[in-house]
Amino acid sequence: MSCVIKENNKPDLCLIAATPGNLFSSYGVFTKNDTKAAPVLVSQKNLIKSGNNTAGILINSGNANAATGTQGIKDTQYLLNELAKILSCETHNLLMCSTGLIGIPLDTSLIAQSLKTLVNSLSFSDKAYEMAANAILTTDTFPKVVTKKLGEVTITAFAKGAAMISPSMATMLCFVLTDADLEIEDMKSCLTDAVENTFNNLIIDGCMSTNDTVMLLSSNKVKGVSQSEFYGAISSILDEIAVLMAKDAEGSTKFVQLTVKGAVSLDQAKKCARQVANSLLVKCSLFGCDPYWGRILSELGAAQAGINPDLVDIYYGPFLACKKGVANHPDKDKLVDYMKKSELSITCDLNLGNHESKVYMTDLGYGYIDENKTTS
Amino acid sequence: MSCVIKENNKPDLCLIAATPGNLFSSYGVFTKNDTKAAPVLVSQKNLIKSGNNTAGILINSGNANAATGTQGIKDTQYLLNELAKILSCETHNLLMCSTGLIGIPLDTSLIAQSLKTLVNSLSFSDKAYEMAANAILTTDTFPKVVTKKLGEVTITAFAKGAAMISPSMATMLCFVLTDADLEIEDMKSCLTDAVENTFNNLIIDGCMSTNDTVMLLSSNKVKGVSQSEFYGAISSILDEIAVLMAKDAEGSTKFVQLTVKGAVSLDQAKKCARQVANSLLVKCSLFGCDPYWGRILSELGAAQAGINPDLVDIYYGPFLACKKGVANHPDKDKLVDYMKKSELSITCDLNLGNHESKVYMTDLGYGYIDENKTTS
Numbered sequence: 001m002s003c004v005i006k007e008n009n010k011p012d013l014c015l016i017a018a019t020p021g022n023l024f025s026s027y028g029v030f031t032k033n034d035t036k037a038a039p040v041l042v043s044q045k046n047l048i049k050s051g052n053n054t055a056g057i058l059i060n061s062g063n064a065n066a067a068t069g070t071q072g073i074k075d076t077q078y079l080l081n082e083l084a085k086i087l088s089c090e091t092h093n094l095l096m097c098s099t100g101l102i103g104i105p106l107d108t109s110l111i112a113q114s115l116k117t118l119v120n121s122l123s124f125s126d127k128a129y130e131m132a133a134n135a136i137l138t139t140d141t142f143p144k145v146v147t148k149k150l151g152e153v154t155i156t157a158f159a160k161g162a163a164m165i166s167p168s169m170a171t172m173l174c175f176v177l178t179d180a181d182l183e184i185e186d187m188k189s190c191l192t193d194a195v196e197n198t199f200n201n202l203i204i205d206g207c208m209s210t211n212d213t214v215m216l217l218s219s220n221k222v223k224g225v226s227q228s229e230f231y232g233a234i235s236s237i238l239d240e241i242a243v244l245m246a247k248d249a250e251g252s253t254k255f256v257q258l259t260v261k262g263a264v265s266l267d268q269a270k271k272c273a274r275q276v277a278n279s280l281l282v283k284c285s286l287f288g289c290d291p292y293w294g295r296i297l298s299e300l301g302a303a304q305a306g307i308n309p310d311l312v313d314i315y316y317g318p319f320l321a322c323k324k325g326v327a328n329h330p331d332k333d334k335l336v337d338y339m340k341k342s343e344l345s346i347t348c349d350l351n352l353g354n355h356e357s358k359v360y361m362t363d364l365g366y367g368y369i370d371e372n373k374t375t376s
Numbered sequence: 377m378s379c380v381i382k383e384n385n386k387p388d389l390c391l392i393a394a395t396p397g398n399l400f401s402s403y404g405v406f407t408k409n410d411t412k413a414a415p416v417l418v419s420q421k422n423l424i425k426s427g428n429n430t431a432g433i434l435i436n437s438g439n440a441n442a443a444t445g446t447q448g449i450k451d452t453q454y455l456l457n458e459l460a461k462i463l464s465c466e467t468h469n470l471l472m473c474s475t476g477l478i479g480i481p482l483d484t485s486l487i488a489q490s491l492k493t494l495v496n497s498l499s500f501s502d503k504a505y506e507m508a509a510n511a512i513l514t515t516d517t518f519p520k521v522v523t524k525k526l527g528e529v530t531i532t533a534f535a536k537g538a539a540m541i542s543p544s545m546a547t548m549l550c551f552v553l554t555d556a557d558l559e560i561e562d563m564k565s566c567l568t569d570a571v572e573n574t575f576n577n578l579i580i581d582g583c584m585s586t587n588d589t590v591m592l593l594s595s596n597k598v599k600g601v602s603q604s605e606f607y608g609a610i611s612s613i614l615d616e617i618a619v620l621m622a623k624d625a626e627g628s629t630k631f632v633q634l635t636v637k638g639a640v641s642l643d644q645a646k647k648c649a650r651q652v653a654n655s656l657l658v659k660c661s662l663f664g665c666d667p668y669w670g671r672i673l674s675e676l677g678a679a680q681a682g683i684n685p686d687l688v689d690i691y692y693g694p695f696l697a698c699k700k701g702v703a704n705h706p707d708k709d710k711l712v713d714y715m716k717k718s719e720l721s722i723t724c725d726l727n728l729g730n731h732e733s734k735v736y737m738t739d740l741g742y743g744y745i746d747e748n749k750t751t752s
Contacts, residue, residue, distance in 0.1 A: 032680060033678050034677035034679070035674050035676060066674070069686055101670065102673070102674060103669060103702070205657065207656065208678035210674045210677065280583065280656070280744075281583050284748035285748070287749050290749065292478075294479035295478065297443050298411050298583075298586045299583070301411025302583065302584035307410050308410075309410060309412075310446070322443070324445065364656075364745065365745060365749075366745060369660055369742060372657055372660035373661065373741075375661075375668050
């Protein structure tokens, strides 16, 4: 629904609520930024106080409630107190997530006066997920919802944004709801590992936000799910969401899957992949459809992860552009055509070992600058 | 002079040579990239072999001779062998530096056939420095030469580029020539520390090149210079060169001096300053003349260096935009005018201690993308 934080009555408010009397088990992964937004700080505290039992999550878009000091904390607590009265639960069983501009005090009255309507409009349907996903968007162009069945178990995730890709939000938020009955320790390990292997391999501009939050909530209704099966499913869902985020990255014209393989360790593969994916020069070359592999080889070396440049092969799709560290010359016309595609794969083979790492990245073009040069 | 590696007979070749019979004492700081260009590898080896005694440095622009494998090494050695014959010195007393595109074999014949002319045109004058500085440029718009006198001692530096700022070069090269008689250990500590406190505080796009080289060469003619005086002078010279590089950073519209003060340690101050200076979002805001301090506070936190966001003050020039972590409201019109300037200062006071770090940075606008999207 809209409480008019955002203009034009765009949806900007959303509530996830447990069936009364049946709290969610919940686990959250939050930004590691020292400048955490007020709702992150309050939610982290409430999760501890409630022993990971959650009645609901209030989410607003349009204002991140970050860099708002003690007033930001008070505003978050006030809203959760008001919501607790309506839901007849303890305040510490409630969490809040916000997304939007940093440094602007939250107008709590707009949200507070909408809470009853919000609670009354709660429903359980695919449409509800779609509406929720819509309400947390800022400059994303489409809502992101992914559902999977695992036997009797359902897992649905909805999300917004990608790491700091646009001006009017500063976060990625993702909510994963399931009915799988899992121990809290299993929820923790599944979510933490899945985030590390999906969202943390999504590199848009390398910026870390004040509000990043990924929450896993379970109603615990369906027994007998193995942790490994659940991990497989949640990883696959978050991977799909990560791809959707990368494809919706504002200002980008290309979605690139970058694989570094042949590494002596996973750590080496990851360091190399992230260094390349974070490189402004590599991103600019992609924007210009220029297969300038020299920059990729340079960044693999700049990772200082112990590569031997004289062993490295670099492929654009099927085209081997760099063989054992020097120029190879695949069919130029075909390579030029390939570089113009909106979805590319780049593979770097270090030829040192058997480990690999995959990241999703985008290019850097005029659009990113247009999106981010001003907040108005 | 030009050996026509570059088009239009632009100068692309330069030689620094010691007076015959009086080798330079020399020390070099090189890129830490694992993908080092052939001339870097050869020069490092020759410096060891010669015990830091150097007869000359051959420098070409237009081709980095990087990612050229064993052929690149052979090409470098061949050219130094040819030059050694002409200069009547040992090959290991010669060094080479290259700058330009990566991944293209060097056309050694162009350079080899120009060596005699190059040696015959050696001269010692201010004009010679200017010509040398011109010959090593690629897309820089002006040559960079700085000279200082320290009593009887002269120190002159000439340089090109800044860390990976443009497409047709991949390096910064800087050559510091002096007649100060210094022990090699003193040269090493002076140069290493001065580079750390000047060039390493210059952040254009955070990319590390394959060819970065800073060389200090001394004819040892003037005795009695103290190490501390020399360190002061060379730091001041390299700082001036760093400012010139930042102001010439292609595609940028703003030169920004960013200071992080009030830190508990130099390490904390440096981590915070570099995180802010590397932020694409902060750079985009600067391009848009937008005083969006929230992004700066977010990046200070993203440095994960232990700041307390509730204590941070952020100034644009004299304007306090963020006071103790929340919005302050300086005169809006004056702030808007200030943000339009081409030279800005930004100060972040962590209010935790007494350490500070200063970096030079630029904005990120369309120009950077235009410069870097293609190599042609």
